[in-house]
Structure formats: structure tokens, C-alpha cells
Amino acid sequence: MHLLNNESGKARLRASEPKEGIKVPRKILVEEPATAPSMDHLDELEAQSIYILREAFARLKKLALLWSLGKDSNVMIWLARKAFFGRVPFPAMHVDTGKKFPEMYAFRDRYAKEWDLDLRVEPCPPIDSVDPTLPPAARSAARKTEGLKLALVKHGFDGLIAGIRRDEEATRAKERVFSPRGLEGEWDVRDQPPEFWDHFNASPPQGAHLRIHPILHWTEADIWAYTRRENIPIIPLYLAKDGKRYRSLGDADITFPVASTASNIDEILAELEDTKVPERAGRALDHETEDAFERLRVAGYL
Amino acid sequence: MNMVLPSAISATPNGTTRPQVRIVIVGHVDHGKSTLVGRLLHETGSLPDGKLEMLKAVSARRGMPFEWSFLLDALQTERDQGITIDTTQIRFRTRSRDVVLIDAPGHAEFLRNMITGASQADGAVLIIDALEGVRDQTRRHGYLLHLLGIKQVAVVVNKMDRVDFSAERFKEISDEISAHLIGLGVKPSAVIPISARDGDGVAEHTARIAWYKGPSVVEALDELEPARPAETLPLRLPVQAIYKFDDRRIVAGRIESGSLKAGDEIVIMPAGKIARIKTVESWPVTPLQGPQTAGRSVGITLDRELFIERGDVIGHVGASPRDTRRIHARIFWLHDKPLSKGDQILIRLGTRETRASVVAIEKAVDPGALSNEETNSIARNHVGEIDISLAQPIAADPYHESPRTGRLVIEVNGRIAGGGLVLSVDAGQRAVPVDIVPVESALRADERSARYRHGGAVLWFTGLPGSGKSTLALALERRLFTNGGSPILLDGDTLRAGLNSDLGFSHADRSENIRRLAEIATHLARNGHIAIVAAVSPAASDRAAARRIADSAFREIYVATPAEICESRDPKGHYAKARAGGLPSFTGITNDYEPPAGNELTIDTSRRTVADAVDEIERMLAQTGILFEEVADLAANI
Numbered sequence: 057m058h059l060l061n062n063e064s065g066k067a068r069l070r071a072s073e074p075k076e077g078i079k080v081p082r083k084i085l086v087e088e089p090a091t092a093p094s095m096d097h098l099d100e101l102e103a104q105s106i107y108i109l110r111e112a113f114a115r116l117k118k119l120a121l122l123w124s125l126g127k128d129s130n131v132m133i134w135l136a137r138k139a140f141f142g143r144v145p146f147p148a149m150h151v152d153t154g155k156k157f158p159e160m161y162a163f164r165d166r167y168a169k170e171w172d173l174d175l176r177v178e179p180c181p182p183i184d185s186v187d188p189t190l191p192p193a194a195r196s197a198a199r200k201t202e203g204l205k206l207a208l209v210k211h212g213f214d215g216l217i218a219g220i221r222r223d224e225e226a227t228r229a230k231e232r233v234f235s236p237r238g239l240e241g242e243w244d245v246r247d248q249p250p251e252f253w254d255h256f257n258a259s260p261p262q263g264a265h266l267r268i269h270p271i272l273h274w275t276e277a278d279i280w281a282y283t284r285r286e287n288i289p290i291i292p293l294y295l296a297k298d299g300k301r302y303r304s305l306g307d308a309d310i311t312f313p314v315a316s317t318a319s320n321i322d323e324i325l326a327e328l329e330d331t332k333v334p335e336r337a338g339r340a341l342d343h344e345t346e347d348a349f350e351r352l353r354v355a356g357y358l
Numbered sequence: 359m360n361m362v363l364p365s366a367i368s369a370t371p372n373g374t375t376r377p378q379v380r381i382v383i384v385g386h387v388d389h390g391k392s393t394l395v396g397r398l399l400h401e402t403g404s405l406p407d408g409k410l411e412m413l414k415a416v417s418a419r420r421g422m423p424f425e426w427s428f429l430l431d432a433l434q435t436e437r438d439q440g441i442t443i444d445t446t447q448i449r450f451r452t453r454s455r456d457v458v459l460i461d462a463p464g465h466a467e468f469l470r471n472m473i474t475g476a477s478q479a480d481g482a483v484l485i486i487d488a489l490e491g492v493r494d495q496t497r498r499h500g501y502l503l504h505l506l507g508i509k510q511v512a513v514v515v516n517k518m519d520r521v522d523f524s525a526e527r528f529k530e531i532s533d534e535i536s537a538h539l540i541g542l543g544v545k546p547s548a549v550i551p552i553s554a555r556d557g558d559g560v561a562e563h564t565a566r567i568a569w570y571k572g573p574s575v576v577e578a579l580d581e582l583e584p585a586r587p588a589e590t591l592p593l594r595l596p597v598q599a600i601y602k603f604d605d606r607r608i609v610a611g612r613i614e615s616g617s618l619k620a621g622d623e624i625v626i627m628p629a630g631k632i633a634r635i636k637t638v639e640s641w642p643v644t645p646l647q648g649p650q651t652a653g654r655s656v657g658i659t660l661d662r663e664l665f666i667e668r669g670d671v672i673g674h675v676g677a678s679p680r681d682t683r684r685i686h687a688r689i690f691w692l693h694d695k696p697l698s699k700g701d702q703i704l705i706r707l708g709t710r711e712t713r714a715s716v717v718a719i720e721k722a723v724d725p726g727a728l729s730n731e732e733t734n735s736i737a738r739n740h741v742g743e744i745d746i747s748l749a750q751p752i753a754a755d756p757y758h759e760s761p762r763t764g765r766l767v768i769e770v771n772g773r774i775a776g777g778g779l780v781l782s783v784d785a786g787q788r789a790v791p792v793d794i795v796p797v798e799s800a801l802r803a804d805e806r807s808a809r810y811r812h813g814g815a816v817l818w819f820t821g822l823p824g825s826g827k828s829t830l831a832l833a834l835e836r837r838l839f840t841n842g843g844s845p846i847l848l849d850g851d852t853l854r855a856g857l858n859s860d861l862g863f864s865h866a867d868r869s870e871n872i873r874r875l876a877e878i879a880t881h882l883a884r885n886g887h888i889a890i891v892a893a894v895s896p897a898a899s900d901r902a903a904a905r906r907i908a909d910s911a912f913r914e915i916y917v918a919t920p921a922e923i924c925e926s927r928d929p930k931g932h933y934a935k936a937r938a939g940g941l942p943s944f945t946g947i948t949n950d951y952e953p954p955a956g957n958e959l960t961i962d963t964s965r966r967t968v969a970d971a972v973d974e975i976e977r978m979l980a981q982t983g984i985l986f987e988e989v990a991d992l993a994a995n996i
Contacts (some may be wrong), residue, residue: 248474
């Protein structure tokens with residue numbers, strides 16, 4: 057357990073307290089023990105993610121962190137601030153479909169400033185330019201892939217840090233921590249290099265890029281438990297209102313709330329303990345056909 | 359189809375935790391890994407509601423009998439091929455454990471994926487088909503578990519229904535695999551007869567295996583212990599990076615073993631420099647009090663300015679890793695092209711990366727084969743012992759003393775091609791760490807600068823051969839000297855004739871050449887001199903290293919004369935020789951020069967006179983505080 061008991065800790069708690077709506081439960085502040093407690097599960101996850109972020113920063117030339125504004129990428133930004141002692145030393149890129157919820161844009165604009173991020177908002181091309189053979193919601197989501205490709209060309213990034221998790225979805229479970237992409241951003245799941253002992257393949261060929269996945273090993277519950285422990289701000293859409301809440305946030309027109317009464321993080325964690333409903337149940341693009349999501353990912357979707 | 363399972367919640371809302379163990383199921387292809395996983399999920403109540411019924415319906419629609427393995431066949435490509443191609447991760451619970459189950463492929467084609475999966479595991483289940491018995495992949499996977507350092511292994515003999523639950527057949531297989539594993543130093547915790555399809559032995563002891571008295575699979579998993587960080591071993595902190603985001607100079611890395619705290623006396627290997635930890639930095643709370651233990655990603659500051667870089671390993675004085683240029687290792691090989699004596703490879707150990715060559719190969723065998731037929735190169739999916747000679751000294755430990763800094767990976771063409779355990783290291787020339795607290799000069803910096811009318815600096819001229827670096831350096835030296843200053847010229851070629859005569863022109867040797875130049879120049883600058891370095895220094899990373907060494911004294915001047923003019927000048931005749939093929943790694947015609955960014959000054963000597971260029975360098979030195987303005991400075995001394 058991580059305990060905040062000094063002035064800078066309190067100052068941060070105040071700084072990240074959202075102005076309205078969200079009341080994140082406060083930790084009880086107690087004396088920090090003289091010897092560091094042995095690591096708990098969240099400490100282990102955090103240390104591993106920090107290690108990955110520092111490896112990415114050391115080994116790639118031009119990095120960007122993909123900030124989708126959701127709970128996972130907010131945790132990722134928090135981890136980057138820990139890894140680099142308060143400062144995120146690369147741009148935070150929001151590939152904007154223009155169809156996010158208003159609460160998400162408000163969150164972005166507020167915390168980009170508060171966290172002193174080098175924010176880059178990149179647009180997505182119109183739907184006409186996207187593969188028409190994809191089912192409608194997947195096609196809509198694929199705009200993001202196209203926007204990402206344009207941003208890559210524009211900035212010449214050789215590494216993109218993305219907040220995907222193995223437990224979210226089956227094809228993501230197949231991912232490497234450092235995942236090489238082809239020249240068109242495509243993912244060759246059949247020819248992934250070996251990755252072990254925290255040694256990563258970090259040499260993308262000229263013109264190609266790598267995806268780096270610092271929270272690949274986290275679960276949905278880990279994300280919430282860590283968000284609670286660190287008091288990381290969240291978008292209020294995650295909390296239940298009128299018996300519904302969003303478990304996963306995407307484009308407003310293809311993302312739907314699930315039935316829930318969880319109005320704070322404790323209740324979300326309790327709900328996750330019992331639920332057998334998948335996290336992305338409210339994401340239309342996952343459920344159109346058996347392979348829609350896999351097709352998106354092979355083409356470079358997150 | 360999305361394979362979705364409830365998340366294991368290890369940190370429960372009321373703060374209690376259950377040990378989480380990560381296990382891998384390995385074995386020969388078609389011996390029933392996916393079926394066992396499907397059955398385990400069912401027996402531990404981990405399947406989402408309706409999932410089993412849905413899968414049965416899908417199977418019926420496809421005209422296929424239901425298989426437990428369908429649960430795992432999440433990818434379209436997998437279903438089409440009927441084999442698991444990669445590592446998936448699935449979670450379930452036993453009585454007292456949260457289990458993360460890594461399903462690794464059994465097909466030889468995908469050994470790299472098996473290794474990727476298994477390397478993350480605390481324990482392993484090795485599965486064997488009762489009818490087929492021990493096969494080549496069974497033996498190979500057993501061997502790899504040993505090389506990956508996995509000590510907790512349970513063996514399951516599956517498909518007992520196919521051998522009529524014969525206790526004799528079970529014993530036959532159990533004896534064979536136990537002998538194989540014990541020969542590798544791995545003692546199986548249990549050998550369990552099961553039928554994954556029917557459920558015998560998975561969660562319960564059925565009447566059909568009444569003769570078996572050991573644990574069920576679920577009970578065996580319940581006994582697994584999570585791998586603990588090695589807190590009791592000596593401190594090993596491989597340096598990931600040095601950050602200077604503000605006025606702190608933070609050395610960042612993850613503690614692989616042991617612990618550290620502010621005030622500790624540490625030694626930085628392989629150089630053997632000694633320092634004390636000033637603070638342990640963190641965010642948002644900093645500095646941290648109390649010891650930090652193995653597993654944590656930390657940042658520390660030191661009590662003195664030492665040159666330290668990514669790849670160094672920090673230990674405690676008296677218990678530090680060895681520095682070595684020679685390693686003996688037992689490795690597995692995954693690359694299509696066999697590893698042979700004389701091969702040039704890239705080694706990664708901890709955070710250090712270094713070029714190396716294979717000096718000798720011993721005991722190269724196919725770990726899947728029954729006979730140990732030795733070969734003189736290590737083929738794909740084979741193992742062997744190798745002697746490696748490293749291009750630069752590194753800090754390393756034998757695996758049996760310090761597992762996390764006693765293992766390495768080998769990279770070929772930017773892709774991991776193998777890995778293994780350090781069996782022994784040849785100690786370097788330095789037997790004991792040296793305390794090199796430098797003797798400070800008795801002269802104060804302001805005494806020197808009052809005489810020279812300048813502060814100390816490292817002026818680094820970089821550019822193509824023939825660009826005019828030496829000409830400018832000589833002219834500047836004369837100018838500064840005439841004005842009463844103390845310039846000292848460090849010419850790359852001059853140093854190569856003496857101090858650096860052991861170095862060639864490989865990447866590693868060029869880096870070392872630059873490092874030595876930078877160290878000497880920095881020493882001169884600290885003593886008030888203006889060190890003028892003229893060196894091609896083509897690699898941006900080497901110049902960045904030089905800037906880190908010289909720090910705020912560094913001034914980089916890019917002599918950006920166009921390449922065709924440099925070649926037409928050819929003052930040393932090198933271009934002509936290189937064109938004729940006589941200088942294979944000559945910068946200038948090989949296009950390996952990386953122009954600087956963020957340099958203090960750029961000068962194109964094809965467009966201006968030498969005197970004019972020297973004027974501009976003087977202006978830059980004055981503006982950046984190296985040269986003192988005469989009038990202002992005289993006034994200050996009145």
C-alpha cells in the first residue's frame with residue numbers, strides 16, 4: 057500500500073481533485089513506516105510498467121503516448137509521470153474522431169494543462185476513405201487507424217505507447233510488450249519475435265514503428281484499484297447514473313452503457329468481482345462479426 | 359468470438375490479497391493443452407454464463423463435435439489451422455490462489471512463442487499424452503523450462519481414458535519423464551494421471567484412477583508459490599538511464615536483487631567507480647526514506663559527479679558484480695541460421711548492449727532428441743554452450759549466484775534470436791573495485807580564469823574528413839593563445855597514434871575513442887583550459903555521450919562543409935584511397951555521418967575565410983560565458 061503523508065502528497069491530492077461530480081474515495085493518511093513494506097500486487101504492476109516506459113524512452117528516438125482519455129490511458133500517463141519524476145518527456149497524442157463524449161473533451165482540455173502534457177490532437181479522415189467491406193461500427197472505428205497513420209507520417213514517430221491490456225479482448229492477449237509493426241502499421245500476429253526476461257525488440261525497420269504496451273499485463277480491476285489508490289481523476293461517465301454506466305469509452309455513437317449501480321470506484325471493484333459481462337460489451341464494433349475486431353487490429357487498430 | 363473471462367481481482371476492495379501465480383502449460387502438440395485449459399476453467403467455475411452452451415451450439419452449427427479447446431481458439435486463424443499459435447492469458451481461481459494461465463503453443467514451429475509465454479511463468483505444467491508417451495517436444499520443453507529458470511513443474515499424463523486408466527502405462531511414462539527432468543536439475547512436484555476431456559484427475563479423484571494417491575491438477579496448482587523478488591541477494595541495479603529534467607541528476611533503473619537506501623556506499627560496474635547514494639527520488643512524494651527492495655523501479659542521486667551510463671550495474675562495495683569481457687553461457691537458439699564459431703552477435707545483459715563474437719561452441723544438441731549427438735554449430739530450436747568475447751567490458755554475474763543479472767539474450771539483425779544463462783565469467787583485469795575519489799587541484803577555478811581570461815571548455819569540432827576541422831582548430835588555438843588564454847589541441851588522429859593505438863574503426867572502438875577524447879578534454883576543462891577536440895565523430899550517440907561527460911562545458915561546432923568539397927580537398931588522401939577500396943569503413947563515402955542537432959555553432963568553410971570563422975567561434979564563446987569580455991572583466995578586477 058502506498059501512503060501519502062507529507063506536504064507534496066497532500067498538494068497533489070488537492071491538485072487532482074476534480075471540480076465537480078466525481079468524489080473519489082480518500083485514502084486514510086497514516087504514518088509512513090521506517091522500512092518500505094514489501095511490494096503488493098499493484099506495486100509490482102507499477103514497477104513493471106515504469107520499467108517498460110523507461111526502456112521505450114531509452115531505446116526509441118521519437119516516442120508518443122496515445123491518450124484516448126479513458127481510464128487505461130490515464131493510468132498510463134500517471135505511470136509515465138512516476139517513471140520520469142513528474143514530467144512526461146514525450147507528446148501525448150489524441151487521435152480524435154471528433155465523435156467523443158463532451159465529458160471526454162472537457163477532461164482532455166483540463167488535464168492536458170494540469171499535467172503539463174505536450175498535447176497533440178490529430179484529426180481522422182472522413183468515413184468515405186475507410187475500407188467499405190468492414191461492418192458499420194468497425195468501419196467507423198477504423199477511421200482512428202487512418203488518423204493514426206496520417207499522424208505517424210506527419211510526426212515521424214518510431215514508437216507509439218498504447219494502453220491496451222491482455223484481458224480486454226482476445227486478440228490483444230496475443231500482443232507483445234514491444235510490438236513491431238509493418239510499414240503500413242499492420243500487425244503480423246503469425247510472425248512475432250520472441251520476447252522474454254524483459255528484453256524487448258526495439259529496432260523497427262526504417263519507416264516502420266513499434267507499439268509499446270506498458271499496461272499489457274494489467275486487468276480492468278487492477279486499473280480501478282490503482283486509480284483509487286493513486287487518486288487519479290476519471291471521467292464521470294464511468295460512474296453509474298440512472299442505473300447505467302460506461303465500462304469502456306469510445307466514440308459516442310458506437311459505445312453504449314451497461315446496466316450498473318456502481319457510483320464510486322469501490323462499487324465498481326465490487327461489481328467486477330461478480331460480473332461475467334465482458335468489459336467491451338458496450339463497444340458495438342466488437343460484436344458485429346466474429347472477426348471484425350481482429351481485422352481491425354491486423355490493419356493497425358489499437 | 360471474443361474470449362472473455364471475469365477478471366481476477368487480486369487486490370480486493372477490503373485490501374486483502376490472494377497470492378497470484380502465473381503458470382504455463384507446455385508439452386508436445388496435440389497432447390491436450392487447450393483441452394486441459396478448457397476443463398480447468400469449467401471445473402473452477404470461471405466460464406462466463408452461457409459460454410459453454412454457446413460454444414456447443416457453434417460446434418453443432420459447424421457440424422463438429424464439441425471440444426474444450428474451442429474455448430481458447432480465439433483467433434480466426436487459429437480455428438482454421440487447429441493449432442494454438444501464440445500465448446494467450448486466462449485467469450481463474452483455485453482455493454487459495456489467483457492463477458494466471460499462460461497457454462503456450464506446442465508446435466515446434468512456434469517455439470519462440472512458447473518461450474515468450476513460459477518466461478513469464480512462476481510454475482509449469484508439462485502435459486504428456488498417455489498413448490503417445492514422451493515425445494521430442496516434451497523433452498525440448500522440459501529442457502527449456504530448465505533454461506528459463508522455472509523450478510516448479512508438475513507433470514500431467516493426459517488421455518488416460520485412451521489407455522484404460524492403466525497404472526502400468528502411467529508408471530512407465532512417469533519414470534521416463536522424471537528421469538529426464540531430474541537429469542536437468544528440475545524435480546517435478548507431482549506426476550498426475552488425468553483425462554482432461556472427461557475430467558478425471560483435474561479437480562477430482564474419480565474411481566477410474568482410484569490407484570492414484572497424489573494431488574489433482576487443481577490441488578497441485580494450489581501449492582504453487584509466486585516467484586519472489588530476490589531481496590536477500592546482493593544489490594544489483596542495472597542503470598536504465600540518467601535523467602536531468604531539472605537540477606537533479608537521477609540515475610534510474612529497477613532493483614533486480616537486494617535493496618538500497620540513501621547513504622549506501624555503492625560501486626558502479628564495470629568501471630569500479632565508488633560513490634554514495636545521496637537521495638532516493640520518486641514522484642509525487644520525494645525523496646523516499648527507508649530501504650527500497652528488489653522489484654522496485656527507482657531513481658537515485660549520487661554524492662559526486664561521476665560518468666555513469668545506461669548499462670552500468672550498481673552494487674554494494676564488497677558484493678559487486680564481476681567486470682568481464684569473456685562469458686561462458688548455456689543458450690537456446692531460435693534463429694533460422696545456425697549459430698557458429700566466429701559469428702558476430704549483439705548481446706543484451708541487464709540494460710547493457712554490446713557487440714560480441716562467438717569464440718567457441720560446445721555441447722550443441724537437439725534437446726528434443728533422445729541421443730545427444732553433438733554438432734559444431736547450434737541449429738534453430740537447439741541448445742548449446744558458447745564462449746563469447748565482448749567488445750567492451752560489462753558487469754555480469756554467474757546465473758547460479760544472481761539469476762537476474764546472470765542471463766542474456768542474443769540479437770541478430772535487431773531481433774532477439776536466442777538467450778541463455780551465464781555459467782561463468784572470466785574476471786577482468788580489475789580484481790577489486792577501486793575507490794577513485796579524485797584528488798582536487800590546489801588551484802581554484804577563479805585563480806586560473808583570472809589569468810587565462812576564460813573559463814574551461816570542451817570545444818568539439820565534428821564534420822566530414824576534409825571539412826576543415828583541424829584548420830579551424832589550429833587557427834583558434836593560435837588566436838586564444840595570442841590573447842593570453844590556455845588552449846590545448848586534442849586531435850583524433852594524434853591520439854590514435856598513442857593513447858588510442860589499441861582502437862580500430864568498428865562502431866565499438868569508435869565509441870571508445872570518443873569516450874577517451876571526451877574524458878581527457880573534460881579533465882582539461884575542469885582545470886581551466888579550453889580543450890579543442892577535432893574528431894570526425896560520425897555517430898550522434900557518441901557525441902551525446904561526450905556531451906554528457908563534459909556536461910555544461912561542452913560546445914559543439916559542426917563544420918558543415920559540403921561533402922563534394924571535402925572530397926575535392928582530400929588533405930590526407932583518404933578519399934582517394936577509400937574510393938579505390940583501401941579504407942572499408944572510411945566516413946565520407948560510406949554515408950554513416952550523422953549531422954548534429956542542437957549544436958552550438960555551424961560553420962561551412964567553403965563559404966568563409968578561416969579568420970572570419972574563428973571570429974564567429976570567439977563570439978559564440980563570449981556569448982556562452984567561456985571567454986570574458988575584456989572591458990567588463992577588467993573593471994571587475996579593479
